[in-house]
Amino acid sequence: MRGAESKTCGGRSWDITGCVLRRADHFMVREKFLEKVKAGEAGEKLSRQDICFLLTTQETQEQDILLKASDRVRQEFLGDEIHLRAVVEFSNICVQNCLYCGLRRDNRELVRYRMTLAEIVSATQEAAAMGFKTAVLQSGEDPWFTRERLSDLIREIKETTGLALTLSVGERTYQDYRDWREAGADRYLLKFETSSPLLYKYLRGGLELTHRLNALNWLKELGYEVGSGNMVGLPGQSDEDLATDIEFFRQYDYDMIGIGPFIAHPQTPLAGARNGEFEKTLRVLAITRILLRDTNLPATTALGVLQEDGRWKALSAGANVFMPDVTPITYRRHYQIYPGKAQISASEEAIANRAVSLGRRISAGSGFRSHSHKSSGPNS
Numbered sequence: 001m002r003g004a005e006s007k008t009c010g011g012r013s014w015d016i017t018g019c020v021l022r023r024a025d026h027f028m029v030r031e032k033f034l035e036k037v038k039a040g041e042a043g044e045k046l047s048r049q050d051i052c053f054l055l056t057t058q059e060t061q062e063q064d065i066l067l068k069a070s071d072r073v074r075q076e077f078l079g080d081e082i083h084l085r086a087v088v089e090f091s092n093i094c095v096q097n098c099l100y101c102g103l104r105r106d107n108r109e110l111v112r113y114r115m116t117l118a119e120i121v122s123a124t125q126e127a128a129a130m131g132f133k134t135a136v137l138q139s140g141e142d143p144w145f146t147r148e149r150l151s152d153l154i155r156e157i158k159e160t161t162g163l164a165l166t167l168s169v170g171e172r173t174y175q176d177y178r179d180w181r182e183a184g185a186d187r188y189l190l191k192f193e194t195s196s197p198l199l200y201k202y203l204r205g206g207l208e209l210t211h212r213l214n215a216l217n218w219l220k221e222l223g224y225e226v227g228s229g230n231m232v233g234l235p236g237q238s239d240e241d242l243a244t245d246i247e248f249f250r251q252y253d254y255d256m257i258g259i260g261p262f263i264a265h266p267q268t269p270l271a272g273a274r275n276g277e278f279e280k281t282l283r284v285l286a287i288t289r290i291l292l293r294d295t296n297l298p299a300t301t302a303l304g305v306l307q308e309d310g311r312w313k314a315l316s317a318g319a320n321v322f323m324p325d326v327t328p329i330t331y332r333r334h335y336q337i338y339p340g341k342a343q344i345s346a347s348e349e350a351i352a353n354r355a356v357s358l359g360r361r362i363s364a365g366s367g368f369r370s371h372s373h374k375s376s377g378p379n380s
């Protein structure tokens, strides 16, 4: 990192972005780094190499410059609002066998649960009563929730709560997605996890990345606001892979992008693998904000697992969405995608107070990315 370029930084000061940077002991900000951040912030297109260059910095001051630029882009394009999305994890049963995930089919140590339809409806009603404007229905790939059952559930939730409704139930058929959209679902989350086809196939038990990307295209075509995302620090993932992930985000222009560190789960084949790096995850988030401008970026729970203040750091580095878990407590502890997840929680009140202390506020709206998004189904 301290190559010939860095030496040209010595003794100089810059005034980009309103803060004057001066030489200090151990101060090492490369001119090229500043240039690229500045170009990105100004909306110029960064190449894959530029993305990789920003991503791989080892210098605290450089990282700081990157994160501050991201925070300014967030401020400029989205203002100070934080959108809350209440997550209901309604089933931890999954037919898939992803190597990284605690819900994987072969994990026999996990206590499995499936909330009843009435319990799910009531959890969303409670969320609405608490003031949330969006509910996210999330589960493993659980076939008990047929197209019809989920359609009925969506209708009932839309009719009784008026919440914006996000689904996150994995890869399903086009007809499933179509009927759920018609029933009133507004958004869909389906992370592609990694843009490397080989790594994807290895980590997801032989499944193909192209199927995932096809499903994401269907969702867009059907008028959902589409969320995707990745994991940072997967075993075998390179920085180039991460740069390609970011290029995918830009190319597909997802409406929401969840970026979280990989956390090794002891009951999976990846037990004992190294966790993703906290700081690198923040850099992926920051670069994504700089390139995507107005997309919704959650402060992911996995960041909060790696560092107590992780989600708040993310909110100061480009994130604008917070997703509290409102799953009934008896079930919540069994939704162990990765260790430490169930311990993470924050009441809405605590979030609001903390937000204010950061100069932010909780949004009173539904937080659609596009003002032209059409809510479909009973409430439209």
Ligand code: 5AD
Pocket (backbone or CB within 6 Å): 100, 101, 102, 191, 193, 230, 231, 260, 261, 262, 263, 264, 265, 302, 337, 338
């Ligand atoms: N560490 C971090 N995130 C994980 N996920 C699954 N397993 C892990 C893990 N071990 C994330 C994936 C998936 C979502 C359900 O949880 O991104 O999309």
Ligand code: SF4
Pocket (backbone or CB within 6 Å): 094, 095, 096, 097, 098, 101, 102, 103, 104, 105, 139, 140, 141, 170
């Ligand atoms: Fe199932 Fe999703 Fe976990 Fe894979 S990541 S095992 S599809 S819950």
